[in-house]
Amino acid sequence: MIEVCKVEEVEHGGGKVVKVKGVEVGIFNIDGEFYALLNSCCHQRGPVCTGDIRKRVGGDVPPLGKLPEEYFTEDYVVICPWHGWAYDIKTGKHAGDPDIRIPTYKVVVEEQTVYLDV
Amino acid sequence: MAIGGKTIFDTDAHYVETLYDIVDYIDDDDPWKLKFEYGSTANRSVPISFWPSLSRPDGFNYPSIKRRDVDFNTKEGVVQLMEEMSFDKILLLSEQILTFAMLEEDKRQTKFSEAYIRYMLDKIADADEGMYMSIPVPYNDPIKAAELIDDYASEKAIIGACVLTARIEPPMGHRKYDPIYDACQRADLPVLFHGGSATLDNFGWLSGFTTIMETHALGFLFDNMTTIANVVSQGVPEKFPKLDFVFQETGLFWIPMMMYRMDMEYLRMQDEAVLMRKRPSEYMKEFYYGTQPMEIVPDKKYLQYVIEMIGGPDRLMYASDYPHEDFDDPSAINELAFLTEEEKEGILGKNAEEVFGV
Numbered sequence: 001m002i003e004v005c006k007v008e009e010v011e012h013g014g015g016k017v018v019k020v021k022g023v024e025v026g027i028f029n030i031d032g033e034f035y036a037l038l039n040s041c042c043h044q045r046g047p048v049c050t051g052d053i054r055k056r057v058g059g060d061v062p063p064l065g066k067l068p069e070e071y072f073t074e075d076y077v078v079i080c081p082w083h084g085w086a087y088d089i090k091t092g093k094h095a096g097d098p099d100i101r102i103p104t105y106k107v108v109v110e111e112q113t114v115y116l117d118v
Numbered sequence: 119m120a121i122g123g124k125t126i127f128d129t130d131a132h133y134v135e136t137l138y139d140i141v142d143y144i145d146d147d148d149p150w151k152l153k154f155e156y157g158s159t160a161n162r163s164v165p166i167s168f169w170p171s172l173s174r175p176d177g178f179n180y181p182s183i184k185r186r187d188v189d190f191n192t193k194e195g196v197v198q199l200m201e202e203m204s205f206d207k208i209l210l211l212s213e214q215i216l217t218f219a220m221l222e223e224d225k226r227q228t229k230f231s232e233a234y235i236r237y238m239l240d241k242i243a244d245a246d247e248g249m250y251m252s253i254p255v256p257y258n259d260p261i262k263a264a265e266l267i268d269d270y271a272s273e274k275a276i277i278g279a280c281v282l283t284a285r286i287e288p289p290m291g292h293r294k295y296d297p298i299y300d301a302c303q304r305a306d307l308p309v310l311f312h313g314g315s316a317t318l319d320n321f322g323w324l325s326g327f328t329t330i331m332e333t334h335a336l337g338f339l340f341d342n343m344t345t346i347a348n349v350v351s352q353g354v355p356e357k358f359p360k361l362d363f364v365f366q367e368t369g370l371f372w373i374p375m376m377m378y379r380m381d382m383e384y385l386r387m388q389d390e391a392v393l394m395r396k397r398p399s400e401y402m403k404e405f406y407y408g409t410q411p412m413e414i415v416p417d418k419k420y421l422q423y424v425i426e427m428i429g430g431p432d433r434l435m436y437a438s439d440y441p442h443e444d445f446d447d448p449s450a451i452n453e454l455a456f457l458t459e460e461e462k463e464g465i466l467g468k469n470a471e472e473v474f475g476v
Contacts, residue, residue, distance in 0.1 A: 043385070059392025061357050064296040068353070070392050084386040096388035097397055 046082030125467035130437035219284030227256030243275035271305030284314035285322030291352030313338030353393020403429035408437035
C-alpha cells in the first residue's frame with residue numbers, strides 16, 4: 001500500500017491528482033468514500049482527473065408530446081477538461097458507453113490517511 | 119418471377135399518380151375537392167409538381183425517364199414493371215408526396231394523403247399480387263396523421279408509413295411527431311424516412327445552386343442526415359422501442375459517416391441527450407436502409423467495408439426508385455461478389471419481407 005494523501009486534503013465531491021511510482025492518479029471523495037482513477041482519458045490521454053466533478057444528468061421517457069425532465073442522478077462523474085468525456089468516478093466507466101473505461105485503483109483509508117492498494 | 123431463385127422485393131418504387139387520379143377520392147361534399155380539381159377556380163394553391171419549372175406533361179418529373187415503355191400510373195403498368203424486372207413484391211411510394219416539402223402547414227397534406235390512400239387501395243395496391251403501398255404521412259398535422267394511420271393501417275396492402283424528410287421543420291425527432299410514431303408502433307407499421315430535396319428550384323435547404331447535379335447529390339443527404347441525427351438524439355427509438363425505421367433513397371456511404379460523427383459528439387455531450395442509452399451508431403445499426411442509389415466506387419471493397427460498418431447485409435433492403443433516373447437494377451446487389459448468396463437473398467427480398475411482415 002502506498003500513502004497518497006490525508007483525508008482532509010480531498011473534500012466531499014472533490015478530487016486531487018497525486019503521482020504514484022511515476023503514474024498520475026486522481027483521488028476522489030464521494031460521500032466520505034474514496035476512489036482512485038488513472039489520470040488519463042481513454043480518448044486522447046487528457047488529464048481527466050483534473051476536470052469538473054458533478055452529478056450525472058439523467059432523464060426518463062416522458063409522456064407523448066412532452067420533453068423529458070432532466071435530473072441529477074446520484075452518480076458522480078469527472079469530466080475531462082480536454083474534450084468533455086465524462087467518467088463515473090466509482091467505476092471508471094464512460095457515462096455514455098460503459099465499454100469505455102479508465103483503470104481504477106483500490107483505495108484504503110486508515111487513520112485519516114488515504115492509501116492506494118497497488 | 120424472382121432472379122436465380124431469389125425473391126425480389128423492390129421496397130421503393132414511385133407510383134406516378136397525378137392529382138387527376140386522386141381528386142375523385144375526395145368526398146363530393148368536401149370543399150377541398152375543388153381545390154384539388156385542376157381548372158377549378160378554387161385550385162389556387164395545390165402544386166401539381168415538385169419541379170414546377172421543369173415538369174413534363176406526362177406527370178413525370180425531370181430528370182425522370184421512362185424505361186422499357188412501362189406506363190407507371192396504371193395497375194397494368196405496375197404488373198408490367200414487376201414482370202419485366204422480375205419483382206415478386208413491390209412497395210409503392212406516392213410520387214406527389216414529393217410536393218410535401220413545399221407545403222406550408224395547412225390541410226393540403228392531410229387531404230392529399232387520405233385521397234391517395236383511398237385511390238391506391240381502390241385501384242392499384244393489391245396484397246395478393248405483391249403490390250404494397252405506404253401511407254404518405256402528413257406530418258404537418260401529426261394528430262390527423264395518427265388518425266389516418268389508425269384508420270388504414272389494418273389494410274393488408276398497407277405496410278409502411280412514409281415520411282418525406284425534405285425540409286421538415288422541426289425535424290422528425292421533435293416531440294410534436296410523437297402521435298405519428300405512437301400510431302405506427304400500435305399498428306406495427308414500420309416508418310420509412312424518404313429523402314426528397316433533389317430539386318434545383320425549391321431545394322429547401324440552401325439557395326444559389328445552378329445544377330441539379332449538385333442539389334441531387336446533396337438534398338437526400340441533408341434530409342436523412344438531419345432526420346437520423348434528430349431522431350436518435352431525441353430518443354425516438356427509446357420512446358418507441360418496437361418501431362422499425364427504414365431510411366430510403368440516400369445510398370449507403372453517409373451512414374458510417376453519421377455513425378462515427380455522432381458518436382464523437384455523443385461521447386462529449388451525452389448529458390444533452392438524456393433519453394439515449396447507447397452510442398448513436400448502436401441505434402443506427404438497428405435501423406434499416408434502402409440500397410438505392412448505390413454509390414459508384416472504384417473498388418467494391420469500399421462498399422463491403424461500408425456494409426460491414428453499418429451492421430452487415432441484414433440492415434439492407436433493395437430499392438429500385440423506378441421510374442427515376444438514378445434507378446438501381448437488382449443486379450446492383452446480385453453482382454456484388456463479396457456477398458454470399460444468402461446475403462444477396464436477404465437484401466433482395468427476405469430482409470424486407472421480415473420487416474414488413476409479408
